[in-house]
Amino acid sequence: MSYVVPGFSPATAGHYVGSEIRTLESRHVEFELQGRVALVTGSARNIGRAIALTLAGAGASVMVNARRAPADADGVAEAIVRAGGRAAATAADVSDPDAVARLVASTVERFDRLDILVNNASVRREADFASLDYSEWRDILGTTLDGAYLCCRTALPHLIGSDAGAIINIGGVSSHMGAPRRAHVIAAKMGLVGLTHALAHDLAPHRITVNCVAPGLIQTRRTGPEPAHHASLSPPIGRRGTPEDIAETVRFLCGPYARYITGQTVHVNGGLYMP
Numbered sequence: 652m653s654y655v656v657p658g659f660s661p662a663t664a665g666h667y668v669g670s671e672i673r674t675l676e677s678r679h680v681e682f683e684l685q686g687r688v689a690l691v692t693g694s695a696r697n698i699g700r701a702i703a704l705t706l707a708g709a710g711a712s713v714m715v716n717a718r719r720a721p722a723d724a725d726g727v728a729e730a731i732v733r734a735g736g737r738a739a740a741t742a743a744d745v746s747d748p749d750a751v752a753r754l755v756a757s758t759v760e761r762f763d764r765l766d767i768l769v770n771n772a773s774v775r776r777e778a779d780f781a782s783l784d785y786s787e788w789r790d791i792l793g794t795t796l797d798g799a800y801l802c803c804r805t806a807l808p809h810l811i812g813s814d815a816g817a818i819i820n821i822g823g824v825s826s827h828m829g830a831p832r833r834a835h836v837i838a839a840k841m842g843l844v845g846l847t848h849a850l851a852h853d854l855a856p857h858r859i860t861v862n863c864v865a866p867g868l869i870q871t872r873r874t875g876p877e878p879a880h881h882a883s884l885s886p887p888i889g890r891r892g893t894p895e896d897i898a899e900t901v902r903f904l905c906g907p908y909a910r911y912i913t914g915q916t917v918h919v920n921g922g923l924y925m926p
């Protein structure tokens with residue numbers, strides 16, 4: 652299976668000469684993440700699943716993860732292996748330091764290295780701020796923000812060993828636009844933007860890029876009710892995004908053509924929010 656660089660057409664190669672043609676041809680046929688190992692948290696369904704499948708399709712070996720859906724996580728890994736890729740699944744709660752240590756260790760034991768970390772796991776719920784108790788606040792921040800911190804810190808020695816490490820934090824458009832009844836979710840997701848900025852500085856000397864991908868309104872199967880404020884959102888492009896829209900952006904940011912991009916938030920939202 653080959654991966655075709657979007658926008659590349661053999662017809663345009665005639666405009667280039669010598670080694671430039673070879674470069675374009677090799678981009679046309681290579682697996683851009685061949686030999687890389689990726690850990691994608693919360694990848695048993697929806698956006699995380701699409702990221703796991705897309706990175707595997709670009710040649711990466713993928714550790715799939717979920718907290719409490721081992722059958723779904725195994726199913727994603729099995730789909731990758733059936734398609735000729737390399738994958739495994741590990742159940743682990745990213746808010747639990749010991750579980751994260753086991754998750755990272757099992758990734759490295761299985762695939763020998765770790766190059767890409769995608770912090771996708773999160774929980775989102777609506778709550779009036781007046782009744783938002785501390786345990787609910789901690790639960791949301793514990794998974795989304797503490798979980799990302801724990802995964803980054805635990806994976807770091809292995810990412811340093813990569814010659815092209817990449818961390819992608821999955822944010823969300825509501826943390827940039829604001830939204831009702833989401834103080835905990837928005838605070839956690841904006842924390843991820845800050846973590847992205849800080850780690851882009853700290854990890855650049857180790858050749859690790861750190862970016863945030865902020866999805867807009869994405870067509871996913873939800874376990875809870877659709878947030879009420881979604882009814883008022885209308886992206887100019889005229890449709891909801893797909894999990895693959897997010898996954899392809901993540902793939903690009905993890906790949907060889909994005910090595911000069913770090914500390915950025917890439918909005919994938921059909922024009923719903925324009926910074």
Ligand SMILES: NC(=O)c1ccc[n+]([C@@H]2O[C@H](COP(=O)([O-])OP(=O)(O)OC[C@H]3O[C@@H](n4cnc5c(N)ncnc54)[C@H](OP(=O)(O)O)[C@@H]3O)[C@@H](O)[C@H]2O)c1
Pocket residue numbers: 692693694695696697698699716717718719720743744745746770771772773774775794798821822823824865866867868869870871872873
């Ligand atoms: N869907 C959208 O429209 C949208 C919009 C903006 C941003 N996003 C962001 O995109 C990402 C994916 O969204 P989604 O809609 O695909 O999410 P989702 O369907 O709710 O899936 C979340 C995944 O995270 C896992 N997870 C939750 N808590 C975990 C924990 N403590 N440890 C490990 N895994 C955990 C879940 O597994 P378990 O079921 O086993 O817990 C599940 O596999 C999230 O970061 C979300 O905030 C989504």
